[in-house]
Amino acid sequence: MSDATKLRDSALAAIAKARDDTELEAIEVEYLGRRDGKISRQLLSGIAQLDPSQRATLGQEANEAKRAVEAALAARRSEHQASRLADIGETEEIDITFPGPSLERGHAHVLSQVRKELEVIFARIGYTVEEGPEIENDWYNFEALNLPKGHASRDVQETFFLDANEEIVLRTHTSPVQIRAMERIGTPPIYIIAPGRVYRRDNLDATHLPYFMQLEGLAVDEGLTVGDLKGTLLYMVQSLFGRERSVRMRPHHFGYTEPSYEFDTMCGRCMGKGCRSCGGQGWLETGGCGMVHPQVLRNGGIDPDRYSGYAWGFGIERMALLKYDVEDLRLFYENDLRFNRQF
Ligand SMILES: [Zn+2]
Known part of the structure; x- marks a missing residue:
């Protein structure tokens, strides 16, 4: 070789x-x-x-x-x-020479933002946040609120019952928290708000959801009047929508308040004159309110001869809809990022 x-x-x-x-x-x-x-x-x-x-x-x-x-x-x-x-x-899991994807930053959902904003608005005037269970019994959801069996306002058609005896329900409103708050706090003054989820057997459409968020408010003290109620609602609406917006109360009927009212917010487009978005009314339906019925105070362990109270409630979705001109309630729950990113 x-x-x-x-x-x-x-x-x-x-x-x-x-x-x-x-x-x-x-x-x-x-x-x-x-x-x-x-x-x-x-x-x-x-x-x-x-x-x-x-x-x-x-x-x-x-x-x-x-x-x-x-x-x-x-x-x-x-x-x-x-x-x-x-x-x-x-x-190699990471190629350090390769440009990385940009990380998107999330933020709170618009409903959480509005709820938080309302909590802050009420905290400023001394209201604390109170919570209650979403599964309630008949007493707290209906009976204690002056809605005995057979009462027209019970909305049995709209209630999700969890047992055959119709004693356990998914709460249909945040009002049972009023009773629980009176029991827990005992002696007035009581100034609380109760934001939370409620359930109704409604068919899903642009204006109805089977569950939604409510914000309940309750004040119990000596000498409270309808004027205090209206002042509180006006403060809330103006804090949320601006000082030029006002509030209107219309007589209504609820079992747990007397007198009772529905309250409206002045339309922000026409300032009360009437336009297409408020159906010519000049006002937008916002929620219900009234002076706490003496029997409800008694059911919460409060002496109605010494104390009076007012309460209100509304849908947080409704408030978000008024604030941002959203036309369909379903958008709040579809989790479409194109919608969610706007807020
Ligand atoms: Zn209008």
């Missing part, structure tokens, strides 16, 4: 074992380096010393060895390249 062939074989063996391009580079220098490469040197110097008959053979062998080593180096380099690319997919 000639020297050139031996050098070729040892170069090929080294190439086969090389683990990366740095090692291949070293092998290339060792065998093919322009001056000191083992194969190059043989080509340049070795041949000169031989007699002409041997030169051709040795030259050819050395050239063949050189080409074989070059080809082996190229093949090994492309193998390394391929396995590096495969490894990126397999082993």
